[in-house]
Amino acid sequence: MLGSKLDLITLPSSSPPTNSTTTLRQNNTDPEAKWIVQKYGGTSVGKFPVNIARDIVSNYIGQHKITVVCSARSGSAKALGTTNLLLKAASEARQRHKLFNGSGTMTPSINGIFRRSSETSPNSPIRRSSPSPSSPSTGALTPLITPQTGQSQPEFNVTVDLIRSEHMNAAKASVKNPEILQELEDEIDRDCDWLRSFLFAAQVINEISPRSRDNIIGFGERLACKLMTAVLRDQGIDAEYVSLEDIIPVSEDNDTAPEGSLNQAFYDGGCTPRVPVVTGFFGHVPGSLLRQVGRGYTDLLSALLAVGLEASELQIWKEVDGIFTADPRKVPTARLIPIISPDEAAELTYYGSEVVHPFTMEQVIRQKIPIRIKNVENPLGGGTVIHPDPDIEVSPDDGLCEVPVAMSQDLSPSNDELRRNKRLPTAVTIKERIVVLNVNSNRKSVSHGFLAGIFGTLDRFGVVVDLISTSEVHVSMAIEDNLSRTTMDRLVEELKKSGTVSVHREMAILSLVGQQMRNLVGISGRMFTSLGQGNVNIEMISQGASEINISCVIEGRDAVKALNLIHQSCLQIKPEGPRGRVGPWLF
Numbered sequence: 001m002l003g004s005k006l007d008l009i010t011l012p013s014s015s016p017p018t019n020s021t022t023t024l025r026q027n028n029t030d031p032e033a034k035w036i037v038q039k040y041g042g043t044s045v046g047k048f049p050v051n052i053a054r055d056i057v058s059n060y061i062g063q064h065k066i067t068v069v070c071s072a073r074s075g076s077a078k079a080l081g082t083t084n085l086l087l088k089a090a091s092e093a094r095q096r097h098k099l100f101n102g103s104g105t106m107t108p109s110i111n112g113i114f115r116r117s118s119e120t121s122p123n124s125p126i127r128r129s130s131p132s133p134s135s136p137s138t139g140a141l142t143p144l145i146t147p148q149t150g151q152s153q154p155e156f157n158v159t160v161d162l163i164r165s166e167h168m169n170a171a172k173a174s175v176k177n178p179e180i181l182q183e184l185e186d187e188i189d190r191d192c193d194w195l196r197s198f199l200f201a202a203q204v205i206n207e208i209s210p211r212s213r214d215n216i217i218g219f220g221e222r223l224a225c226k227l228m229t230a231v232l233r234d235q236g237i238d239a240e241y242v243s244l245e246d247i248i249p250v251s252e253d254n255d256t257a258p259e260g261s262l263n264q265a266f267y268d269g270g271c272t273p274r275v276p277v278v279t280g281f282f283g284h285v286p287g288s289l290l291r292q293v294g295r296g297y298t299d300l301l302s303a304l305l306a307v308g309l310e311a312s313e314l315q316i317w318k319e320v321d322g323i324f325t326a327d328p329r330k331v332p333t334a335r336l337i338p339i340i341s342p343d344e345a346a347e348l349t350y351y352g353s354e355v356v357h358p359f360t361m362e363q364v365i366r367q368k369i370p371i372r373i374k375n376v377e378n379p380l381g382g383g384t385v386i387h388p389d390p391d392i393e394v395s396p397d398d399g400l401c402e403v404p405v406a407m408s409q410d411l412s413p414s415n416d417e418l419r420r421n422k423r424l425p426t427a428v429t430i431k432e433r434i435v436v437l438n439v440n441s442n443r444k445s446v447s448h449g450f451l452a453g454i455f456g457t458l459d460r461f462g463v464v465v466d467l468i469s470t471s472e473v474h475v476s477m478a479i480e481d482n483l484s485r486t487t488m489d490r491l492v493e494e495l496k497k498s499g500t501v502s503v504h505r506e507m508a509i510l511s512l513v514g515q516q517m518r519n520l521v522g523i524s525g526r527m528f529t530s531l532g533q534g535n536v537n538i539e540m541i542s543q544g545a546s547e548i549n550i551s552c553v554i555e556g557r558d559a560v561k562a563l564n565l566i567h568q569s570c571l572q573i574k575p576e577g578p579r580g581r582v583g584p585w586l587f
Helices: 002-008 042-047 049-060 082-094 156-174 178-205 210-234 264-270 297-308 342-350 358-366 415-420 450-460 485-495 515-519 523-533 556-569
Strands: 035-040 065-070 108-113 143-147 239-242 275-279 313-318 371-375 384-386 427-441 465-470 474-480 499-513 538-543 549-555
Touching (some): 035 297, 042 210, 042 313, 049 156, 065 210, 065 297, 082 156, 082 178, 156 178, 178 210, 210 239, 275 297, 297 313, 297 358, 342 427, 342 499, 358 371, 427 556, 465 538, 499 523, 499 556, 523 538, 523 556
Parallel strands (some): 035 065, 035 313, 065 275, 239 275, 313 371
Antiparallel strands (some): 371 384, 427 474, 465 474, 499 549, 538 549
16 A cells, blocks of 8 residues: 555755745645645746746745646747657657667667755655755656767757757746756756656667656656746745656556555645645556546646645636636637536537546546636636536635635626526537548448447547437547548548448537536527528537537538627627636637
């Protein structure tokens, strides 16, 4: 059991700040103070690290105990996002390189050992306080294997250089204290050396296993958290870098789940008055973290922390005020939704909006912990709360939202207005870049294996069906247009074994979502009548078993028009009234 191994986890002792004349602010030490877990996305960490430290964390630690979770930072351009660059480097490492000299023998050299923190013993893999004066190293123990001098450098070196330069530039722009900046720059250099060594070793053996890919992807979270730790300390907050990459013990059998679980003693012993900055990457899981969870694993980690710490709230900080009734970039009358149910949030996530990873909601909602989506650029806003009881009345200072008094400002509709709209749908969303596959059975009578053959083919190609409409001898399926042209052609050829196939590209899924829709008589008729009056052709109709979602497939060119038609006719929201800040919606 992991709980019995707690004696092996030793935490680095607190040390005085770099500037001994400055007293760093710490978390509230009142036993009654509640934890709040704040998760920051990659774009927020990339663009607003100083704002996060100065305007958000600084205002919360006086009343609460704060844990910060960071995703890998986004770069100055989309192509320079850390995760994208790491995936590119992993792909480059899989390509064969000239690793052999003229005699045909390999010529790698071992030029050192990755240094350990002076305060971290070999039996303490969990927590590393960095960058701070007490432990400036990464704490890893890995041979540095690199090509000898004179050999051509692998392609991934250029990619690693990009990652390094992006983080070095961010460090210089965000950290003013020269001592903290120097420690952070040294840390970035050491981490990038480790990454080069890891990629070179993978290239030598010509293999990147799922576990190795997880390690490479997790590198982005480590750099982001070290950057955020340095920024917090530079802003006068006593922060500590915490790596959870070894928190889950992995058995020799990669497909076997680890025994035991993290108990409360782990969380109680692992959190000091310092503000922990925790990596969103939490190590190896059976079958690979990327495969089992996907790139939303940082949301899941923050949820697990919230449950373990018995937090009063999980906050997801983005670059928008919360969840809107529609995309404000496409629907000018879109309104901020102050509170939404987990089922509604899940439907919106599935049909186009990036709300919260479904695993995240499952963990915290089970423990009655609300999730609040807030805006890094507008920390005064109340945001959107995902709560198991959507009928609860929310105000910015009622104890549920946990917004400090100095930060209490609400841009959401009033509770009176919410009661008036209680029985209306909650939001309308669109999912573009959809392909519709129609399959007609080539048999006139019932074909017992018709559906089984179709879904077996989709499974072999790894295709996920978003919407489906079936009859005895006909199937219509809406899937994302993310397959290459060659793969799509092969898929169609396989489906032709079951019947005639037609393909319709450049389609979109329009979804109307609402917890109360199951009790609304005539809402489907109103939706489709509005589309018909707007001359929007409907290719396919589907209603989920949960009865909180009605979806249809339309042509992609009609997406914006359809959004506005349904938003006006079904949600009945007037143009006037308070609005949230318009930015990229959760799409």
